[in-house]
Amino acid sequence: MAASRTDLLAWLNDLLQINYTKVEQCGSGGAYCQILDSIYGDIPMKRVKMNAKHEYEFVANYKVMQNVFKAKKIDKPIPVDKLVKCKMQDNLEFLQWMKRFWDANFGGQGYDAVGRRDGGVADPPATVAPLSTARSGSGNLGVGSGRAGGKTPIGGHRSGSAQSNANEIALQGQVRALTEHLEGLEKERDFYFAKLRDIEILVQQQMEVLEAEEKEDATLKSIQAILYSTEDGFEVPEGEAALVDEEETF
Numbered sequence: 001m002a003a004s005r006t007d008l009l010a011w012l013n014d015l016l017q018i019n020y021t022k023v024e025q026c027g028s029g030g031a032y033c034q035i036l037d038s039i040y041g042d043i044p045m046k047r048v049k050m051n052a053k054h055e056y057e058f059v060a061n062y063k064v065m066q067n068v069f070k071a072k073k074i075d076k077p078i079p080v081d082k083l084v085k086c087k088m089q090d091n092l093e094f095l096q097w098m099k100r101f102w103d104a105n106f107g108g109q110g111y112d113a114v115g116r117r118d119g120g121v122a123d124p125p126a127t128v129a130p131l132s133t134a135r136s137g138s139g140n141l142g143v144g145s146g147r148a149g150g151k152t153p154i155g156g157h158r159s160g161s162a163q164s165n166a167n168e169i170a171l172q173g174q175v176r177a178l179t180e181h182l183e184g185l186e187k188e189r190d191f192y193f194a195k196l197r198d199i200e201i202l203v204q205q206q207m208e209v210l211e212a213e214e215k216e217d218a219t220l221k222s223i224q225a226i227l228y229s230t231e232d233g234f235e236v237p238e239g240e241a242a243l244v245d246e247e248e249t250f
Contacts, residue, residue: 005023005092008092008099009022011099012026012095016034016038017113018050022181022184023091023092024088027084027087027090028049028050028052028057028084029052029059029062029084030048030049031050032061032065032095032098033045033065033068034050034113034116034117035098036072038102038111039101039105039106040072041111046118047064048061049061055084066078076097078094079094088191089187089191092188199223203220203227204224207220
């Protein structure tokens with residue numbers, strides 16, 4: 001069974017002594033390189049930028065990783081174009097593969113992750129582009145227009161405006177982070193829903209084959225019961241309930 005996102009992050013943070021909060025942050029490539037270093041101990045970590053902020057820096061990290069794969073004869077394509085976009089699904093699948101590879105090849109030796117980074121702190125990389133400066137620029141125009149009419153007061157108005165801008169930027173950052181987190185949750189939901197739907201179709205097809213042969217399979221029935229079970233207090237919306245009825249009577 002593939003490891004969950006929570007388990008993967010806990011393992012990654014413990015192994016590398018970092019503080020990632022989202023799987024998407026692995027898209028910078030730095031963490032993937034250091035996972036390999038924990039196995040082999042000879043990755044050129046000085047060439048790996050753990051605090052990469054820009055896509056060209058991400059790509060440079062993957063160049064290091066590709067060289068390692070080639071040198072170690074690791075037969076696994078690296079979907080760089082997808083990973084550098086820092087999308088949850090792509091990085092979740094690749095991190096799950098990395099964890100399986102680590103489990104199979106790590107020798108159990110001690111690993112000084114911070115020391116291998118020369119003591120550098122690996123701040124979580126950015127996963128979205130910086131905020132546009134258009135709004136802050138318009139705010140600065142307002143201050144400039146005040147100066148055109150005479151001297152700008154040294155006291156409260158100027159400091160109040162700066163504080164207001166700082167608060168606005170902080171709130172924008174919070175909204176951006178929450179929006180990104182919500183998008184990640186929605187993508188993760190769709191990802192797992194699609195897998196469950198595929199399982200449901202396979203089970204249903206096999207059940208129909210068995211019914212035609214007048215046979216039964218207790219395991220398939222149990223799987224179907226799990227797929228269709230609901231929690232206490234949960235009610236299927238009317239539209240979806242009608243759809244379920246139609247499928248069952250089809």
